[in-house]
Every structure is written in C-alpha cells, then in structure tokens.
Amino acid sequence: EAAVTQSPRSKVAVTGGKVTLSCHQTNNHDYMYWYRQDTGHGLRLIHYSYVADSTEKGDIPDGYKASRPSQENFSLILELASLSQTAVYFCASSEPGEVFFGKGTRLTVV
Amino acid sequence: TQTVSQSDAHVTVFEGDSVELRCNYSYGGSIYLSWYIQHHGHGLQFLLKYYSGNPVVQGVNGFEAEFSKSDSSFHLRKASVHWSDSAVYFCAVSGVNTGNYKYVFGAGTRLKVIA
Numbered sequence: 622e623a624a625v626t627q628s629p630r631s632k633v634a635v636t637g638g639k640v641t642l643s644c645h646q647t648n649n650h651d652y653m654y655w656y657r658q659d660t661g662h663g664l665r666l667i668h669y670s671y672v673a674d675s676t677e678k679g680d681i682p683d684g685y686k687a688s689r690p691s692q693e694n695f696s697l698i699l700e701l702a703s704l705s706q707t708a709v710y711f712c713a714s715s716e717p718g719e720v721f722f723g724k725g726t727r728l729t730v731v
Numbered sequence: 732t733q734t735v736s737q738s739d740a741h742v743t744v745f746e747g748d749s750v751e752l753r754c755n756y757s758y759g760g761s762i763y764l765s766w767y768i769q770h771h772g773h774g775l776q777f778l779l780k781y782y783s784g785n786p787v788v789q790g791v792n793g794f795e796a797e798f799s800k801s802d803s804s805f806h807l808r809k810a811s812v813h814w815s816d817s818a819v820y821f822c823a824v825s826g827v828n829t830g831n832y833k834y835v836f837g838a839g840t841r842l843k844v845i846a
Contacts, residue, residue, distance in 0.1 A: 652832045663821065663838040664775075671832070679833075711774060717827060718763035718782055720834055722774040 624648045627712050627723035634730050640699040642726050644712030652715045653695040654679070655687060657708040658725075664711065670695055702730045733758045735824050737837035745845050746814050752807040752840045754822030761827040764805040766796055769819045769839070778820075781805060782827065792816070814846045 626645045634640045646653060652671050656664040666679030668687035676687040684706060686698040699706055707730045712723040734757045744750050756764065765780040779790025786798040796807045805822060822837040 654834070656836075664836045666833070666835075669833065715825075715832055715834065717832065718765055718780040718825070719777050720765070720767070720775070720823065721777070722767075724774045 625712055625714055625721050625723040627710075627726050629726060630724065631727040632729070634699075634702045634728065636702060636704060636730055638702050640702050640728065640730075642697040642699075642710055642712070642728070644695045644697075644723060645693055646695075646712075646714040646721070647693070648714045648716070648721055649692070650714035650716055650721070651692070653689065654713045654715070654720070655685075655695070655697045656711045656713065657681070657706075658711060659708050667697065667710075702728075704730050706730050733824060733826075733833075733835045735822050735835050735837035737820075737822055737840050739840050740838070741841045741843070743843045743845065744812055747811050749810050750808065750812050750816075750842065752820050752822075752842065754805045754807065754837060756803050756805065756822070756824045758824050758826070758835075763825045763827055764796075764798060765823045765825075766790065766794070766805075766807050767821045767823065767836075769821065771818070775821060778807070812842075812844045814844045817842055817844045 628643045654669040655667040670676045670689040688696045710726045713720045736755045766778040767775040769775045781788045781798045819839045819841045821839045825834040
C-alpha cells in the first residue's frame with residue numbers, strides 16, 4: 622500500500638486561481654518535502670518540514686506556501702497560480718538516507 | 732553549498748551490456764548518498780544508499796554503487812542491463828545530523844537500453 626499519497630493526481634487550474642495540493646504519509650516520518658519537476662529536468666525543492674506546524678523554505682519557494690498541520694499531512698498552496706507553475710509536483714517523506722515519494726501531481730495552469 | 736553532479740545526461744547501451752552511471756558530490760560533513768530510479772510517468776523509487784562501511788553497496792534488481800571519498804563519487808553500476816532498466820536515474824546526497832535531512836538531487840541520467 623502506498624505510504625505517501627498525493628491528491629489530486631492531476632489538475633488544471635486557471636491563471637490567478639488558488640491551488641492546493643495535498644499529501645498524506647503513513648510512514649511516521651518527521652521530514653516531508655515538496656519538489657517540482659519540469660519536463661526533462663530534475664527535482665527542485667520548494668518547501669520542506671521536519672515537525673508539525675512548521676515549514677522551511679527550499680530552493681525555489683517563491684509563489685508557493687506550505688502547511689504542515691500534522692505529522693501525516695503536508696500541503697502545498699499556490700495562492701495565485703501562474704503559467705510558469707505548470708509542472709509535476711512530488712511530495713515525499715524521508716528517514717535517514719532514504720526518500721519515499723508519492724506518485725506525483727501533474728498541474729497544468731492555463 | 733551542497734551539490735550533486737551527474738555528468739551524463741543520456742546513456743545508451745544494448746541489453747546485456749554493463750553500465751555505469753556517474754555521480755559526483757560536494758558536501759561538507761557526514762553524508763548519506765542514495766540512488767533513485769524514475770520510470771516514465773512515475774514517481775521516484777529508492778535503489779540503494781550508503782552511509783559508512785563497505786564502499787560497495789548492493790541494491791535492488793542487481794544494481795550496486797561504489798563510494799569513493801577521494802573522488803567524491805558514488806557511481807551506480809549494473810553488470811547486465813535489461814530493457815526494463817530504461818529510466819531516469821537520480822543521485823542524491825543529504826546530511827546525517829538531526830535537522831539536516833535536506834536532500835539534494837542531481838539532474839538525472841536518462842538510461843536507454845536497446846533490446
């Protein structure tokens with residue numbers, strides 16, 4: 622059974638709209654992450670968290686907010702979606718030395 | 732600054748050939764090194780990791796990787812590839828101290844196996 626579950630798996634959003642991507646983990650991990658992957662490219666870290674009610678900025682946080690209301694849940698929020706935010710988004714949790722990824726959310730901003 | 736470099740963006744081999752995917756890193760302090768595989772349209776899956784001890788670590792599906800401190804490298808190898816090994820492979824590095832589990836990934840190497 623999937624230990625990191627993302628929803629939705631795909632979404633089409635309009636420019637300027639608000640988008641919330643959700644992530645739930647059953648690994649009991651402290652660390653959770655949001656990455657974006659653009660076609661043909663690697664992973665870039667947006668936000669991460671190591672404890673509930675606290676989030677940290679990653680390498681590309683501009684235009685994104687994150688929320689960690691509980692150990693199990695970690696959301697990524699795009700308050701004003703833009704065309705440049707079209708990408709695949711991966712949520713992950715980790716234990717020392719190993720990252721567990723969700724299946725990804727394909728976001729298309731039109 | 733933590734960096735991971737995968738020098739080969741694309742590697743093409745024939746089924747049954749051996750392959751080595753290269754990974755070099757820059758990181759101060761104790762680290763974890765790991766490799767992940769991403770098949771087209773899917774998420775990343777863990778292959779193997781290294782922290783200490785034997786510099787050659789075994790992973791799933793016949794993959795192994797060798798750590799070299801002197802070269803700051805952690806290259807992934809497979810002795811005989813199968814067409815199903817065609818995928819993108821990512822190398823990653825992270826710190827080992829509590830509060831430092833930020834993972835840095837390389838840009839990935841796309842492996843194409845010709846049947």
